[in-house]
Amino acid sequence: MESVALFWVFFKIGFLAFGGGWSIVGVIANNIVGKGWLSPEEFTHIISVSQLTPGPVAVNIATYVGFKICGVLGALVSTLGILLPPIIVIFAVGFFGRFIKLDKERLNDALRVGASSLVILTLYTLISSHHLEFTTFLIAAFSFLFFIKTKIDPVYIILGAAVAGMLISVL
Amino acid sequence: MNSVNSEINPLTVFVTFFKISALTIGGGYAMVPVLARRLGKKGWIDQKDFYNFLAKAQSIPGPIAFNLSITIGKEVGGWRGSIAAATGVIIPPFFTIVLIGAFLTRFSNSIWVKGFLKGAFGAILGLIGGVLYRMIQTRKWNYFEISIMILGALLMAFGSSYVIFLFVIIVIIVYAGDKKWRA
Numbered sequence: 001m002e003s004v005a006l007f008w009v010f011f012k013i014g015f016l017a018f019g020g021g022w023s024i025v026g027v028i029a030n031n032i033v034g035k036g037w038l039s040p041e042e043f044t045h046i047i048s049v050s051q052l053t054p055g056p057v058a059v060n061i062a063t064y065v066g067f068k069i070c071g072v073l074g075a076l077v078s079t080l081g082i083l084l085p086p087i088i089v090i091f092a093v094g095f096f097g098r099f100i101k102l103d104k105e106r107l108n109d110a111l112r113v114g115a116s117s118l119v120i121l122t123l124y125t126l127i128s129s130h131h132l133e134f135t136t137f138l139i140a141a142f143s144f145l146f147f148i149k150t151k152i153d154p155v156y157i158i159l160g161a162a163v164a165g166m167l168i169s170v171l
Numbered sequence: 172m173n174s175v176n177s178e179i180n181p182l183t184v185f186v187t188f189f190k191i192s193a194l195t196i197g198g199g200y201a202m203v204p205v206l207a208r209r210l211g212k213k214g215w216i217d218q219k220d221f222y223n224f225l226a227k228a229q230s231i232p233g234p235i236a237f238n239l240s241i242t243i244g245k246e247v248g249g250w251r252g253s254i255a256a257a258t259g260v261i262i263p264p265f266f267t268i269v270l271i272g273a274f275l276t277r278f279s280n281s282i283w284v285k286g287f288l289k290g291a292f293g294a295i296l297g298l299i300g301g302v303l304y305r306m307i308q309t310r311k312w313n314y315f316e317i318s319i320m321i322l323g324a325l326l327m328a329f330g331s332s333y334v335i336f337l338f339v340i341i342v343i344i345v346y347a348g349d350k351k352w353r354a
Contacts, residue, residue, distance in 0.1 A: 048291035055264020056199035056234030086233025117323035143297025165290015
């Protein structure tokens with residue numbers, strides 16, 4: 001039964017995935033952590049791993065959440081759930097696209113506004129569901145600066161921060 | 172486009188997308204320039220067409236790399252190519268996650284692993300902030316859009332069960348209100 005519920009959650013959320021994976025992480029957190037399926041800490045581990053492994057972040061998160069809750073079957077249904085919406089929409093556009101004419105540029109603009117709201121929601125959800133320690137806050141601030149001021153690949157920023165976090169907690 | 176008379180073998184399509192997916196870390200958007208370069212080099216799709224596909228993929232929900240693989244796969248290899256490309260993109264991350272998940276379950280209490288993931292999480296918070304900053308900076312927003320965006324985010328934060336509904340409303344309002352409000 002849990003796998004059916006997992007599929008349904010990710011299937012619904014899949015329709016919101018515009019403008020990069022970060023738009024839906026907040027909604028996933030609300031549904032998964034909010035329902036008590038995983039603890040906030042477990043969820044942050046999932047996010048960190050998902051950003052450091054190949055593949056789209058949102059799909060990785062879905063796969064990992066499913067795996068944590070329901071093993072390989074959970075991973076499979078969650079991944080399918082989040083990937084079905086694009087397939088459905090691509091088919092639907094193919095069938096109905098000629099009857100409805102939308103201005104693509106305007107649509108992308110509108111989607112971008114909606115996606116930005118979702119990214120704000122993600123940031124708010126992640127910050128409010130945690131007791132942010134000062135070191136985490138510092139790491140976040142430095143990463144932000146590195147991201148907007150330099151051309152360093154974000155993967156290296158995350159790896160650097162991870163090593164820093166490891167040293168801080170061990171020393 | 173020459174793909175109409177010469178469809179590329181699905182296996183070749185699968186291997187190509189599999190390799191790109193397995194070797195690119197950093198999310199779907201990290202894969203976009205790699206896809207553009209590699210597919211261009213193979214002569215499957217030229218830069219201009221690629222960016223048309225990108226624009227289309229962005230107006231469809233779902234991970235950008237996955238949407239690109241379905242549509243470009245179809246362009247170069249028909250529906251077989253489409254399936255081949257999509258599975259090629261998804262298989263590497265799926266198995267990586269399952270393997271790492273199984274591994275980390277065993278070591279999740281290690282102070283090293285915990286510190287590592289905690290540091291990474293801090294960086295991710297900063298990066299999401301950076302993504303937001305860029306989203307807002309790279310295009311000219313009018314006051315109408317900014318107010319809708321902020322109001323939308325506030326409503327979403329307080330009514331988290333209505334997020335999908337709110338998202339649809341935001342998109343419709345901005346789409347419909349666009350002409351009237353744009354300066």
